Amino acid sequence: MAPLNPRDSSTLDSRPSTLTRKASIVVFSDELDRACSAFTIANGAAASGMEVIMFFSCWGVNVVRKDGRAFRGDTLMNRLMNFVTRGGAARLHLSRLNFLGLGSWMMRRLMKAKNIQSIPEMIADARDLGVRLLVCDNPTAIMGLKKEDLISDVEDIVGVATYIKESVGAELTLFI
Amino acid sequence: MNGNEPLDCRDMRCPRPIVEMAKRMRKMEPGQVLELLVDDPVAKKDVPNWCTTTGNEFLERRDEDRFFRFYVKKSDR
Numbered sequence: 110m111a112p113l114n115p116r117d118s119s120t121l122d123s124r125p126s127t128l129t130r131k132a133s134i135v136v137f138s139d140e141l142d143r144a145c146s147a148f149t150i151a152n153g154a155a156a157s158g159m160e161v162i163m164f165f166s167c168w169g170v171n172v173v174r175k176d177g178r179a180f181r182g183d184t185l186m187n188r189l190m191n192f193v194t195r196g197g198a199a200r201l202h203l204s205r206l207n208f209l210g211l212g213s214w215m216m217r218r219l220m221k222a223k224n225i226q227s228i229p230e231m232i233a234d235a236r237d238l239g240v241r242l243l244v245c246d247n248p249t250a251i252m253g254l255k256k257e258d259l260i261s262d263v264e265d266i267v268g269v270a271t272y273i274k275e276s277v278g279a280e281l282t283l284f285i
Numbered sequence: 286m287n288g289n290e291p292l293d294c295r296d297m298r299c300p301r302p303i304v305e306m307a308k309r310m311r312k313m314e315p316g317q318v319l320e321l322l323v324d325d326p327v328a329k330k331d332v333p334n335w336c337t338t339t340g341n342e343f344l345e346r347r348d349e350d351r352f353f354r355f356y357v358k359k360s361d362r
Contacts, residue, residue: 153300156307157338224298234304 132161133276135284139171139196140204141213141228145220147285148231154281155238162279163235164272165263166245170252171196172228173242173260182253191253198228198260236262243267243275289313291320295352298325303335306357310341315361318344324352332357 132154136147147163155161165173174196182188206212220227226234235242244259244266256266265271276282292309294302302323309319321332329346332355336343344356 149300152304156300156304157335158307158340224296224301226298226301234301237308238304 130159130281131276131279132159132281132283133272133279134161134163134282135272136163136165136169136172137167137284138204139168139201141201141216142204143285144169144172144198144201144228145225145231147283148228148235150281150283151240152231152234152238155235155240159281161235161238161240162243162275163240164243164245164276167248168194170244170248170254170259172198172201173232173244173263174254175258175260176200179253179258187251187253190251194252196258198232201228232260232262241275243272245269245272289317289319291322291354293322294328295322295324297323299327299331302328303331306332306335307339310339310357310359313359315359317359319355319357319359321355321357322352323355328353328355 132151134147134151136144138144151161151163171194176197176199178192178195180188180192182191202210202213203216217227219225242263244263246266246268249255249258249266256263259266292305294305297305302321302325306319306321313319323332332346333343335341336357341360342358344358345354346356347354
């Protein structure tokens with residue numbers, strides 16, 4: 110049995126783990142690659158004992174939208190916006206090399222072949238780990254979305270002051 | 286190992302072994318030891334680093350042919 114010197118393999122300091130640390134991640138984008146990064150870090154942080162909130166703003170809302178298309182909203186433009194911004198974590202596209210969806214299809218196949226989790230699988234883990242999902246109010250108005258159009262893991266649709274309140278004291282803050 | 290089943294995370298890639306380990310450790314009592322099997326090479330650093338962050342005790346890594354065995358003791362913190 111080789112005793113492990115914690116300094117060998119660790120670049121982290123060892124502050125007391127009783128202190129609850131917080132991570133706050135803004136998910137601005139709705140691309141497969143970016144959402145993958147966001148959920149990998151969120152789940153890793155939650156698994157490491159951090160309190161994690163993810164705040165989905167702008168296009169990021171599409172990541173936590175239920176699958177399917179609708180044509181809802183107050184005005185014609187609103188309804189069109191709702192229609193063209195189809196959401197659903199299982200049908201996100203790549204930010205690069207998308208090639209009309211072919212690149213994303215290939216990436217999904219590759220991720221599966223290499224045992225990398227899909228976004229829906231990572232959302233399920235986030236749920237198990239207690240990651241909190243909050244959604245920004247404004248894009249839901251633009252896209253004509255209500256709480257019931259979002260996956261049930263979303264805790265609430267909130268404004269910026271709530272995001273700030275929840276993020277104060279976060280040691281890890283990311284904008285993806 | 287206190288009657289715990291080993292946690293088999295072979296064929297899983299980052300962040301899944303860490304996530305599965307965290308989920309399992311929540312169900313364990315302080316002092317119990319988890320045996321974790323992983324083949325993702327990043328685990329060599331990730332598992333001890335996870336222990337540093339969470340305050341659990343890293344006991345040992347045994348290198349098998351195609352995977353690693355880790356032993357992690359749940360702390361009472």
